[in-house]
Amino acid sequence: MRASHDLSRVSVSFDEPNLVPFAGLLPASVLAQRIGLSELVDERLSLARHGANSGVKALSVIGSMLAGGDSIDDTALLRAGALPRLFDATRAPSTIGTWLRDFKWHNVRQLDAVSRELLARQWAAGAGPTDLTAPMMLDVDSTIVPVFGRGKQGAAFGYTKIRGYHPQLATVAETGQVVFCRLRGGAAGAARGAKSFLTETFSRVRHAGASGQLTLRADSAFYSKAVLGTAAKFDVRFSITARQDKKVRAAIEAIEEAAWTPIPYWLSTPDVSGADVAETSYTAFAGTKQAMTVRLVVRRVRPTPGSQLALFTTWDYHAFVTDREGDMLQLEAEHRRHAIVEQSIAELKSAGLAHLPSGQFMANAAWLALTVMAHNLSRAVGLLAGDTLHRATAATLRRAVFTVPGRLVRSGRQLRLRLPQDWPWAEHFGRALDAIIAIPQRC
Helix, strand or coil: CCCCHHHHHCCCCCCCCCCCCHHHHHHHHHHHHHCCHHHHHHHHHHCCCCCCCCCHHHHHHHHHHHCCCCCCHHHHHHHHHHHHHHHHCCHHHHHHHHHHHHHHHHHHHHHHHHHHHHHHHHCCCCCCCCCCCCCEEHHHHHEEEEEECCCCCCEECCCCCCCEEEEEEEEEECCCCEEEEEECCCCCCCEEECHHHHHHHHHHHHHHHCCCCCCEEHHHHHHHHHHHHHHHHHHCEEEECCCCCCCHHHHHCCCHHHHHHEECCCCCCCCCCCCCEEEEEEEEEECCCCCEEEEEEEEEECCCCCCCCHHHHCCCEEEECCCCCCCCHHHHHHHHHHHHHHHHHHHHHHHHCCCCCCCCCCHHHHHHHHHHHHHHHHHHHHHHHHHHCCCHHHHHHHHHHHHEEEEEEECCCCCEEEECCCCCCCHHHHHHHHHHHHHCCCC
């Protein structure tokens, strides 16, 4: 990128009152109006103090997150240039900080109820899975949100030896939307509280209109009697990585060589398979009241040549348990796709969840709930824009839509937003805005 003139001679001044630095927030803001998000927050949230205009304060936080903000101070992004004329109900960072610090646990749960209803309204408006009667895959995981300093209430060292918080989250594999997220202390185990977490996750998905078969997909941290029992209770199929204890290893060793089926994989040749799959019947948690017979599907992979593992073993084994019916190779391939949950985690951490800004645990729990709402609004705009933005990352949506600059002008007593000529994603922007405007306004 270069110019034929001397760029150092360009003068700079911050004095343009009609410039809108984040004009691309318009589609998300219209969507929030159409589904009544601000009114929903005001209706459900009842703070003891500083509860006035909670809907406006929530939208101030959500808007700053869509623009890439990751702290309370970043809410000032919405008060620059002509943004206060376009979005005429925003609050200062000091007001937002005071509001967040007033949250108690029941207020956080009220905000979770708002998030639950927001998801249902988005799906009803067409910003969700394409077919709510089709089978749906739910990915559950936990992540560490690191913090620095000792002033964060509830932050602690966990299994990663990093000081931070340890939230759980559940996502829809098809859309990347977050169904539910719960903040926990840093020392919490990955699956602690999984029973109640999954109960609410399944309830949220059904409340949002999903009527097809649900499948729970998770890693070995969630291999427990509570998780499998909860899935069975709600008639949800499961695909859970198994911890390779003595019983699981014995079941793997008992698989006959003829039972292994080669799969296309790296290092595969016509003579030597890079990876094979086999399955056997297995009784999980044998000898307990929660014992259940499942399919134990095992993938064996040749270690990378030259690696330390290759010196000691011929195969590296990866096993998961499932109660699903279907072809073994297809089930194994679908289980490996659980890795896409890391994409949703990365998107949350690219903005609102980059860190948790308050020293108070409940304020951070509320911040997390708002982060989930911002993420789901972002995904909804991408889904309605279609084409290449259907599964675009949060960073791509910010670059293509939310951070596009504009100029606000008034013509014929009507506000007009003028956006850059030859913007590469102008068609996607227009498609998303047209689809959102067509959504009936909630009274």
